[in-house]
Amino acid sequence: MNEMIDEMDKEEFKSVFTKELINKILNMIEERKICLGNTIFLLKHAGYCAALKNEWSRCFEESSLNERFEAMIIEEEKKKEEKNEKLLVDLCECYALLGENDIFSEVLSIIVPCLLKVASKKEGNEETQKEVEMALPALSNVNAYYEMKRDLYLNEIKETMKYHQEHRNLTQLSYQSAWQFLYNRNFFFNELESVIVNELHCAREAARELEELSRNVDWKKKGGEKMNKEETKKEVILTRWIETFSIYFRDCRLRNEEYICLLSRIVQIYRAAKGNNGVISILCIQSLRTASDYGVVKVEDLLKSGAIDAVLEELNRPTLNEDMTNGCLQFFTNVSERLNEKNKDEKEEEERKVAKMEMFEKLEEEGFEDIITGFHETFEFFQRNYDCGLSLNAEDYFVNA
Structure with missing residues (x-):
């Protein structure tokens, strides 16, 4: 069954793992047609595959098995004697991997310390490594809005990352998951920014990971050709990095010159994916748009990294995607507003x-005024259909010297 799950693409996975199936599995447990241990093993593998496919659904949260697992986690944690630590870890991993971030807080207060303890193990044996590789993607799915004490997680996750940076012992998915877990916490603790930016060098590490991932994807495949399984995994992890940094640029306020390198890598991926992978190229443009909207990235960084050139290239294409166009126009609105604010x-x-x-x-050289004038009649369409903040005044898109 695990091999069948591995072979499923995103759509097949979504069609198979439904609320009805999970409720049926619970009935089979109660009727003793399948043992609980095998069920946990199967569902934990399914949750890990969901992370590998970047596919989440609410079917588990809405199922009766979800409530059963919640009760089991709480019950096992309360045991003072004969506590089954392995069962508790398996339940926590399964529950967190299959959830879509709406994990209720009493269970989270058990899950997070339990999984952090597993993730921070450094023994070199294969079994321990597999446990670590499962715990980190589970942690990355912990609700971004769930507030926890800083000392509950920071030291453990920081040491895990530093150990990997020295020994390169984690898979690319697990390493990205560790970062994602930490980024989610930054929403509550602005003092973590110095750790994220200056100690762990988030931008430098992300740029390195993106480079390695993109190098292992054949971007020149023709439209009808499918990527092999390994390429698809790389694409998914690459997508998770870009999505995470879109959130990071929005929430972080600590500037760092390493952002230029990261933005340059996103620009390179956009150019490689353009015409071959619509999802990733749109994500890249949206990430650049977010970076343009907040003070954490300087306009000079956008110039040096080639971000502005990339967005101009997109607007100059003969055929335009509406999402891309909206992102590009928002990008230049943001840049113009920031350049007209005196310091x-x-x-x-x-x-x-x-x-x-x-x-x-640069804008004058690329004929930007003609581009914006050409879009002027369609701005109302974007306002209506994308609920965006585009200006209907064409002059607001120009940077007047």
């Missing part, structure tokens, strides 16, 4: 003026 700091004001002039020359 009190003398050095930053001088940098703004230089960036503004460079931006003006």
